[in-house]
Amino acid sequence: MIEALDIHVTGIVQGVGFRPFVYRMAKKYLINGWVLNAADGVNIHAEGESRLLDEFVIELSENAPAAAQVKEIELKEVPLQDFDSFEIRFSDDAAVQETTLVSADLATCDDCAAELFNPNDRRFRYPFINCTNCGPRFTIIDALPYDRASTSMKDFPMCERCAAEYADPLDRRFHAQPDACFECGPHLSLAWRPDCEATPGEDFPTRGAGDVSSDELPDGWRIAWGKTRETSDALIARAVELLCAGQVVAVKGLGGFHLVCDARNAEAIARLREGKRRGGKPFAVMMANAEAARSVCEVTPEEEKALSDPARPIVLLKKRRGVAFAAGLADKLPELGVMLPATPVQLLLLHDFARALEQMGVPEPPMLVMTSGNIHDEPIV
Template identity: 35%
Template sequence: MQKRGRISVRGIVQGVGFRPFVYARACEFGIAGSVKNLGSEVEIYARGERFTEFLAAVSRGPPMSRIDSVDVTETTADIADGFVIKKSGTGSFSGMIPPDIAICDDCIADIFTPGGRYEGYWATSCVNCGPRYSIIQEIPYDRERTSMDTFPMCPACGGEYGDPHSRRHHAQTIACHTCGPGLRLMDKTGTDVPCSDPIREAAALLDAGKILAIRGVGGFHLACIEESSGELKSRLGRIEQPFAVMVRPGFIDQIALVSQDERELLESPVHPIVVLEKRDHASHHTISNLHT
């Protein structure tokens, strides 16, 4: 016997791929209906014999979500065959915005796939990763309410965005070489420095001891190698300020003591900055001298 209902899901349900997740579960359990972003909640109309299984799956949510409540109410609304993702509504704008999510392993693999659409593209992302907090201007979370609104999707990105079988189905940050933001290298006067590969050129400048301001989606990062960190501190006039350190995977254990909890934090999808204890308190003092 078919069951039906209106399901309201609240919590961190914006920017975590909730709608494509619901769509995929509806296909899996043969559910008819729709899903819609209402700002502070996701509203689902559902009908089907496996309604209960669908509800249980939806209640678990995609990996980056946090479900605070799931309410099911009876509905007499018409629920047509098939399942659709509806255009976002304009409910109350009190939903929680998720943090930026570090690039996922699948997207890293895309960047290093020779001949692929995303080969070498720095802003590659998908429904499971990419900026959120930094780019969302308003919720509901849709591309036109993010700082990506000035980069209309090319046909290839539009195709992936609309493909229920793609990892980029309804990924609001989808972008590629053709349609997405590009990179430029500028000198300190703001004049473009001609070069074919700004990332490679920037890396060479860092290796040579230069201090760079790297502009990303969330603002500027000042960057340099350890040998230049004293110079950066003196220019900033903040001699005591510790700097965040970027290291290759596996190297961190050579310079810091990492507990299990700290390692889990470092390796979590958000990849946050984590404060660690230096192995040798007197070492790397130009980066941080909080131990001495």
């Protein structure tokens, strides 16, 4: 029997790929009607075979996108309106959108991480890869409603291929506001002080303060841009060389800079401590994955789950007995603060740092100190 339901879903269901998910499920269960953002969630009108409608509703609660949090699903039987397709509707009611909860920034998802390291993907090693399930949200928003024009992505008009993904309800990047690629999106840059030999090479066009339009560089600083995969990779390679040489590199993450150094190099840690004016407080480290963390710390299943949370918290792990840690990292403490990478730039850094260690014959998984780029007790830069 064909029936119709009005479904109201509450929770974090906007800006997390929930409407395209509803669309895919509607196609799967041969359901017609529509889905629309509402003031406090998402409204769905669904018409279909009653048995399939039941399964559709179960999917909504049980298989929602990773970043979504379904709080409640209200169902109401309504008269049939005989829709002959299912569509995603867009609200033009500003009041509806302005009360929308904005999602927090989300760590790079597994699908994007796989594309990042797939040589056949067009975003292979693109340092700002993201999708509806991951990437920056809160950090890039200037104003509501949340669409590209009111984010810091407004200066990066999408190329044809990104625009096609953005418009396709069956694509993982449907309405992903920060959707970008090497062709149309932001690029890496490396800037260095006059007294630091960080130049990535002779062939690099570098510029100094005064002729850089969007970045204010202090006197004497130089900057190099990685606008292609090759030049972008060269900048990461240079950063890895600096880390291997015991230098401190400031790496822009979501919402601010991290000061980064090799966590196995006591001299580098001392240099970082001096720069940060941070006495004896322990530093947290970033490692590639839970398995890498397990090589130096004990990791319970609950701790492993916490490490992989999309919010990427620092998790205090018990140091493994017999493992020697560099002096100055977290001396005299039984625990070490560990976090996993949250952004594609961090994934690339750890990946390439691991390769550099391999080439130097160091079999240990990379471990980087990642500390917020601020002077002790001052706000994050």
